[in-house]
Amino acid sequence: MRTTDKYLPSDHDHWHWSLARTEDDINDIVAMAKGFYETEVSDIFTTDPAILRQHIDLAVTAQKYTLNQQQIIICRDKTSGKLLGWAWLDRGHYTPYAAEEMADARFAHIDLSLPNRTRITLCAQIIQQWILWCSIHQIPVLISSSIRSEQEAFLKLHQRFGFKRHGSVCYFKVENYFGNSNE
Secondary structure, eight states: OOOOGGOOOOTTTSEEEEOSHHHHHHHHHHHHIIIGGGTTTTSSSOHHHHHHHHHHHHHHHHHHHHHEEHHHHHHEETTTTTTEEEEEEEEOOOTTTTOOEEEEEEEEEEEETTTTHHHHHHHHHHHHHHHHHHTTTTTOEEEEEEOOOOHHHHHHHHHHTEEEEETEEEEEEHHHHHHHOOO
């Protein structure tokens, strides 16, 4: 058993994960990104919710027809339906020096008003879902990074899963996760 298995989704969680599908999902994703994370980049970029909405909408539409190109998942409270987090992963990335395909974790946003333990659990569940998606679609390398000013816990969590960290970028060889269950 891996030490990270304690984060696996269970019936005891007060939330559930699903693929983003609806207009409400898209609206809630854009609102969360604006409300909690816009300030992380607003001194560099002129953010525009309409542009983010367009990209999310296109990705959600593409996901309906091709589940193996990208994944946008959402986490909602089972009782209230409130969006607690969302994540976006896509594939088709390569370095100039290697032939292995990479999946790139584009976003992992979690409601920052949640307790720390819940945020860590949700983040760990996102990472688990990314690894599983890469494995199912035979994508050998997963990369994840952070631009947040408060990123240390996020990056350390990746290291607990076995990612190799270089600065604020974490790299993961997917086959290693399923080939070694004794972390």
